[in-house]
Amino acid sequence: MRLDREVLAVSGLTLRVSGLATALALAAGLVTGAALALGRFPGRRFLQSLINAGMGLPPVVVGLGVSLLLWRSGPLGWLHLMYTPAAMVVAQFIIAYPVMAGLSAAALQQVGPSFRLQVEAMGASRVQLLGAMLWEARYGVLGAVIASFGSVISEVGASMMVGGNVVGQTRVLTTAIVLEVNRGRFDTAIALSLILLGLTYGATGVLTVLQQRGRGGA
Amino acid sequence: MGALLEIHGLEVVKGGRRILAVDHLEVAEGEVLGLVGPNGAGKTTLLMVMAGLEPAFRGRISVGGRPLDRRRLLAHRRTLGVVFQDTQVLDTTVLANVAAPLRYRGVPKAEARRRAQVWLERVGIGHLAGEPARVLSGGERQRLALARALVTEPQILLLDEPFSSLDAPARGRLMADLRQLLEALGITAVLVSHDFTEVLLLARRVVVLMGGEIRQVGEAGEVFRRPADAGVARLVGVENIWPAEVVAGPGGLRARVNGVELKIPGGHPPGPVQVGLRPEAVLLAPDGPAPAGRDGSGAEDRSGSWFEGKVRTVVPSGPLVRVELDEPLPLSALVPPVSAVGLEPGDTVRVFIPSESLHVFDYSPGT
Numbered sequence: 001m002r003l004d005r006e007v008l009a010v011s012g013l014t015l016r017v018s019g020l021a022t023a024l025a026l027a028a029g030l031v032t033g034a035a036l037a038l039g040r041f042p043g044r045r046f047l048q049s050l051i052n053a054g055m056g057l058p059p060v061v062v063g064l065g066v067s068l069l070l071w072r073s074g075p076l077g078w079l080h081l082m083y084t085p086a087a088m089v090v091a092q093f094i095i096a097y098p099v100m101a102g103l104s105a106a107a108l109q110q111v112g113p114s115f116r117l118q119v120e121a122m123g124a125s126r127v128q129l130l131g132a133m134l135w136e137a138r139y140g141v142l143g144a145v146i147a148s149f150g151s152v153i154s155e156v157g158a159s160m161m162v163g164g165n166v167v168g169q170t171r172v173l174t175t176a177i178v179l180e181v182n183r184g185r186f187d188t189a190i191a192l193s194l195i196l197l198g199l200t201y202g203a204t205g206v207l208t209v210l211q212q213r214g215r216g217g218a
Numbered sequence: 219m220g221a222l223l224e225i226h227g228l229e230v231v232k233g234g235r236r237i238l239a240v241d242h243l244e245v246a247e248g249e250v251l252g253l254v255g256p257n258g259a260g261k262t263t264l265l266m267v268m269a270g271l272e273p274a275f276r277g278r279i280s281v282g283g284r285p286l287d288r289r290r291l292l293a294h295r296r297t298l299g300v301v302f303q304d305t306q307v308l309d310t311t312v313l314a315n316v317a318a319p320l321r322y323r324g325v326p327k328a329e330a331r332r333r334a335q336v337w338l339e340r341v342g343i344g345h346l347a348g349e350p351a352r353v354l355s356g357g358e359r360q361r362l363a364l365a366r367a368l369v370t371e372p373q374i375l376l377l378d379e380p381f382s383s384l385d386a387p388a389r390g391r392l393m394a395d396l397r398q399l400l401e402a403l404g405i406t407a408v409l410v411s412h413d414f415t416e417v418l419l420l421a422r423r424v425v426v427l428m429g430g431e432i433r434q435v436g437e438a439g440e441v442f443r444r445p446a447d448a449g450v451a452r453l454v455g456v457e458n459i460w461p462a463e464v465v466a467g468p469g470g471l472r473a474r475v476n477g478v479e480l481k482i483p484g485g486h487p488p489g490p491v492q493v494g495l496r497p498e499a500v501l502l503a504p505d506g507p508a509p510a511g512r513d514g515s516g517a518e519d520r521s522g523s524w525f526e527g528k529v530r531t532v533v534p535s536g537p538l539v540r541v542e543l544d545e546p547l548p549l550s551a552l553v554p555p556v557s558a559v560g561l562e563p564g565d566t567v568r569v570f571i572p573s574e575s576l577h578v579f580d581y582s583p584g585t
Contacts, residue, residue: 118306120271122319122366123296136309 006167011195014172015203017085018153021092022100025148028093029100030141034130036101037108048105054098059091063161066091070162083164088172091158096148103147107140108133142211146204153200173199222247222406223268223374228277230263230430238263238430240277245374245408250400252421252438253410256453260430261410265378268408270294281373296323299367303379305359307351312338315351316365323370337365342395357388364396368403375400375407381416393419414454418442426450448492448579456494456577457550464488464578472523473578476547480523481573490581499575500551502541502558503568522572529565532558543569 036048068074070082081087111133119132156174163170173196180189221244230238238260245251255261266272270291279286286294308315316334338344341361381389411417424441426434434446445451448459462473464486472479473493527543539558543549
């Protein structure tokens with residue numbers, strides 16, 4: 001593996017796929033988290049238990065499920081997404097979404113009922129109340145983003161199954177490391193691992209700074 | 219002045235238990251109404267219903283003649299200002315906190331901030347506008363809450379135990395400032411408190427709630443002087459309440475308590491009653507024999523009754539001294555230090571109870 005353009009391309013794709021999957025999980029997870037934390041609807045506890053179970057979803061199982069869906073003869077085969085970065089985003093979204101929903105629900109539930117009552121008494125509408133509560137729970141929500149991103153940038157099973165590790169198209173750092181180890185090129189695998197660790201540290205570091213800046217200042 | 223807020227046939231049931239039942243209550247425009255009662259009396263629930271924060275109620279509530287519709291709770295809430303005991307602040311500056319209710323109502327940011335600053339000045343914390351709200355002291359936080367409740371110029375200000383989390387000096391200062399503010403604004407307000415002295419200072423009219431029901435409504439001074447029953451009496455500081463028997467004698471009516479006969483004002487038919495007495499109404503006399511009574515248990519003059527009591531405890535209580543007696547009847551007395559000089563547990567002391575200080579209530583078990 002050439003440690004120049006190819007490495008840059010693999011690293012870039014890793015960030016793009018995991019970043020997009022995390023962003024989508026953030027949007028969907030916040031809605032679900034808010035519904036779980038603030039809503040009263042039939043099946044809420046069952047949904048909460050599903051989300052909690054989903055936080056431990058094995059990536060290979062997700063990869064298998066998405067493969068069955070996107071396979072040429074599968075129900076969504078007509079989308080022709082198998083072995084594309086889009087399929088990897090879908091798989092990683094499924095991994096990140098329960099983490100995001102579960103942890104953001106927990107963060108919102110940490111905001112006490114007296115805070116909610118206070119904001120309602122100030123004349124806030126439902127949307128304004130949700131905004132105030134999200135702001136109040138923002139450190140916990142950022143924690144959920146860090147955990148979600150961490151869970152997808154480090155997974156290999158799902159990306160390998162639905163992406164296929166196609167060079168120049170769907171190869172990301174984790175799948176490249178597996179390939180290099182299989183080839184016996186441990187030095188390259190170690191170098192890629194260090195790059196992956198650096199990217200993970202850099203991306204989560206930015207979020208951590210954001211999270212801790214408010215805490216430290218308060 | 220007409221009623222600004224009216225309540226008819228209000229009932230709140232939670233967990234199958236009726237926790238509030240108010241037949242009729244009015245808050246007149248411009249008045250400060252005190253809502254007092256012990257813990258669990260239902261006063262906060264009543265305030266929450268008024269505030270549109272407790273939608274699970276039966277009955278009719280109207281503000282300014284407009285009925286409170288459960289589908290219009292937000293519009294209702296936006297006509298009010300609420301201050302809670304445990305004020306929660308948004309994690310931002312003091313100024314942004316006070317501006318927030320205006321922002322929720324669609325007031326532009328610059329205008330909201332300008333008006334918030336005016337109210338911060340009025341409640342005496344204008345200099346803290348740029349500070350993070352979470353670092354404020356308890357007293358400052360309650361002032362922020364007051365400014366935040368008033369900034370929208372609400373029709374009614376609802377205050378739920380606004381002083382109870384404060385220490386005595388901060389409480390005194392805030393109470394004085396709030397009194398001045400309420401008078402200056404002429405705003406309609408409802409003050410919830412378990413402490414009757416707070417209500418006495420701030421409210422002209424008082425509603426006493428107990429067990430979810432209204433027990434007495436009246437001018438604050440009237441409720442203080444003439445509580446309707448033993449429960450209300452206890453709330454307004456009548457600490458000594460004894461079961462007694464009214465008996466007629468040659469010198470007038472007396473209440474027999476634990477064998478001690480206490481002269482009482484007229485107008486009570488013989489039979490079982492409850493007799494109440496404020497501790498500060500008790501007089502303790504220096505050492506020496508009590509004047510002999512008819513049966514040796516006590517004595518009378520025209521204005522009250524003397525008897526001898528045995529001291530159980532003597533403890534300072536602010537500028538006064540609290541003396542507890544256990545014989546011949548359990549009695550708390552708050553007396554000036556000069557009356558308690560040299561008193562020790564086990565001593566015998568002469569006790570005088572003025573008859574006009576005794577409250578006589580119909581006998582009612584459990585109060």
